[in-house]
Amino acid sequence: MGAKGSHNISRGIRPSVELTYQSQELGGKDRARISRLCKDGKLLEYKTEDARTLHEVFKRGARLSNNGPCLGWKPSATEPYKWINYDDVLQRASYFGAGLIKLGLSPTNNTNVGIYSQNKPEYVIFEQACYTYSMVGVPLYDTLGVEACNFIINQAEISAVICDTNKKVGNLLDRFSETKNIRHIIVMEKLSGEMQTRASSLGVKLHAWAEIEKLGQDNPHPHKPATPDDLCIICYTSGTTGLPKGAMLTHKGVVSIVVACETHLEAADLVIQTTDVMISYLPLAHSYERLLETYVYLHGARVGFFQGDVRKLMDDIKELQPTVFPTVPRLLNRFYDKVMSGVNASPVKKFLFNIALAEKEKELKRGVIRKTSIWDTLMFRKVQEALGGKVKLIVTGSAPLSAKVLGFLRCCVGCPILEGYGQTECSAIATLQIVGDHLTGNVGPPLVCNQIKLADVAEMEYYSGSNKGEVCIRGPNVFRGYLKDQTKTNDALDEEGWLHTGDIGEWLPNGALKIIDRKKHIFKLAQGEYIAPEKIENVYIRCSLVAQVFVHGDSLQSCLVGVVVPDPDMLPKYAADKLKLRLPIQDLARNAEVKKVILADLIDVGKKAGLSSLEQVKDVYVYPEMFSVENGLLTPTFKAKRQELKRYFHSQINAMYSKLS
Structure with a gap:
């Protein structure tokens, strides 16, 4: 993220808190902990009055960027990235939302609209349309399976679904006997005559995306923007057994996480600029990707979407040259394996590479994070260029990254690589590693928007008195509950507002959290x-x-x-x-x-x-x-x-x- 000060210096960076004292314990029976960055022991909910909802966050980004480039995509593999500006996104969102209302959808927080698409500009325009008119987006995705998608459409009472391809329209129509409440399907690509015929025979109206925008342009509707306590999304978790659960996330919850991450990173002089670019390829159906994109919009920076084919992702990265790179362990593990296979092919190269790693490790222990050392020039330049050459921050989530791979990447990529911990039910994340902490095997201290406590799990012999127990989270980022499922909501949220994650954590002596087990056998x-x-x-x-x-x-x-x-x-x-x-x-x-x-x-x-x-x-x-x-x-x-x-x-x-x- 565009830095106030450069980290490419040998004196090292100053961590935002003392690395030996990363969180502080509150008084009382819970022994809950909060971030040392919390002012006066208070949790942060928002920073500025003009950015308390996701719609306001986006409008703030439009102002900061002076209507700069916002969303980028490749029209084809041979064409360069094209960009749409912030104000154009907001205008098209207004039209699209008004078009949905003209179709018969109500501009209220009880109106749930399905989105069944890969990441692309229209996905973000759709989301902003929902926020402009207080509606709620409900992502559908293929890995949920047919039965789960049917369940979601019925439980959330979805009457309109936005699809990116005719193939996905076909998937919905195949299930129509189980999802008869669908009345409208809106398609981003050119409509298929076959799908129009099939939809018509089932009483479903098929619309082109442009048709809905034009409908809204011709029939404008007064904006009815969402409030902080309104739902922004119902994010269905895949679950392990049985049907998925619809986690109800609020604008307040997501904004609190975004400003908490901002506080965490700015304290280490990692400040995003309007010229920064994030690559979007992790599914927008998941809260992790949505959090990161919202963080980018808050600062008027840009999001560039991959072509939709993971096999071309490295080409997209090379062209886009992202400065912000969200990722998951699976991708980093593959990247590590590819680098190491090249290194191991030559005994001389392996010898020099190991020397370079050892020298960079010494720098990391001194808090030096840079890509300008002699070792970067000699050994790591190709690795850095494979990620576009301009990456300033890598954040990894969704599953733990092995200490070996994390340590290796921190040495050779030359920018902060931070691991966080959380789940959908806390709006994606609850802890994040401190910039400059070279240690691995932990997920950092709590963010400034939430408290964390460890609850006794006697049957597994984990006790909070020994700094071990079930990780419980409380703060504005915690979800409202599961849609139409009070029993599962009561299992997750206790009477005091603590979210019980099911993960077993341990407080390390430095105040960082380590995940060590799982309460249930999951x-x-x-x-x-x-x-x-x-x-x-x-x-x-x-x-x-x-x-x-x-x-x-x-x-x-x-x-x-x-x-x-x-x-x-x-x-x-x-x-x-x-x-x-x-x-x-x-x-x-x-x-x-x-x-x-x-x-x-x-x-x-x-x-x-x-x-x-x-x-x-x-x-x-x-x-x-x-x-x-x-x-x-x-x-x-x-x-x-x-x-x-x-x-x-x-x-x-x-x-x-x-x-x-």
Whole structure:
């Protein structure tokens, strides 16, 4: 982000707070902590009266930029980026919103409008149209699955959906028997005659995007902008079991997070300028991307959209030369692997690269973040140019990044790389690492908009008195609840307003938070997808050759592995009949052909039960002895002791992942 002062200096930067004292404990029974940047111990909700809603934030950006470039896109792979200015976005949003009203939608905060699209300028214009007239956007996305999308359209009572492609129109029409409340579908690309015919036969009106803008231009409607307490979006989380939950996020909540991030970064002299550029490729259906884009709009800077094809992302980055680069571990891991494969190809290059890394590590420990050292010139220039050459800030979220990759990237990219922690229900983020803190393995202190406490989880032996427990968040950024689901809302929000995240955290001696476990047996894979292992185990146990199954994954890995105990009666019989193997079960467990058969059986049963590819194990270790209370792998009520199983099979799990990587 355009800096007040340059960080490309050898004296280093001064962190915004003392790195050994990053958060402060409040008095009282909760032992809650707040950021040391909180003034007078108060949480920050907004900074200026003219920017308390997302619509006001955008208008502020228009003023600061003097109606500068706002949204960029590539009309085709061979054409350069084109830009639309801030005032044009606001004007088109006004027209589009008025057009929706002319179709019959009401300009109230109870009107939910679906958006089923990749990131592009029209997505942002649609959002601003909603905010101009107090409506609420509801993103739909393919990875939710058909049943979940049907559920969302019905629960949120969506009568109009905006689509970017005719293919997505077809997806909606395919489901029409389950989603009969859809009356209008608006399409960004040229309308397909086939889709018009299909829609008409179902009583759905298909409109071109330009038609709705023209309708609003010809039928203007007085603006009815949203208030801070109004909903801005209903963001459905994919969930791990059952149907998705619609998290109701308010303008106040998102704005509080945006100004909290601004406070956090400005304290370290990271100030965004109107000339700064962010690349948008992470889904706008998720709160993380929306937060970052709003941060850019607050300062009148620019957002450039990728072409929609991840395979061309590096080309887009090279042309756009972003200064702000939001990312996720999956992408950074791939980037790391690509760099290292090039380095390892030459012993000389590897030797020099390791020297350069060691020297840059020394600088990081002194708080020096720069890309002008001799090592940058000799060894890291190509790495930096691969990200466009102008990146000033990288923020990573959605899942943890391994300490090895984070440390490596901080050395060679030459700009702050910060890891944050949060979830949709707290408007995306609740903690963020301090600029200049070279340590890895933590997610930083609380942001200035929220308190964080650790609640006792006695059944897992985590206690707040030992600085460990369930992470709970309270502040203006916490969501209002789940749409039409008071039971799940009550599970997430307690009577005192604390959001119970389900994650287990630990306060480190320096006041930063570290995520160490999960309360329920749910975890994220590296790509950010939640997995419920017990659900998968309950499917796999149907395999005739299997007696017990333990499914494992974690947020540093992109797939699942498992430990399987074969059925002591069925496997020997099967091996003798089908494989002509008459061996003791201990020997069968070590046999590669037996393992191959068991893994194929698991995958087959999983497919028939509807498990997604991410829910299927990619490798198994066959263990001949039953999990039992006696060997410490089951509880007295015969439930799997997951932490014990993880420890017991630690080496086998590592070996499987090593082979898969």
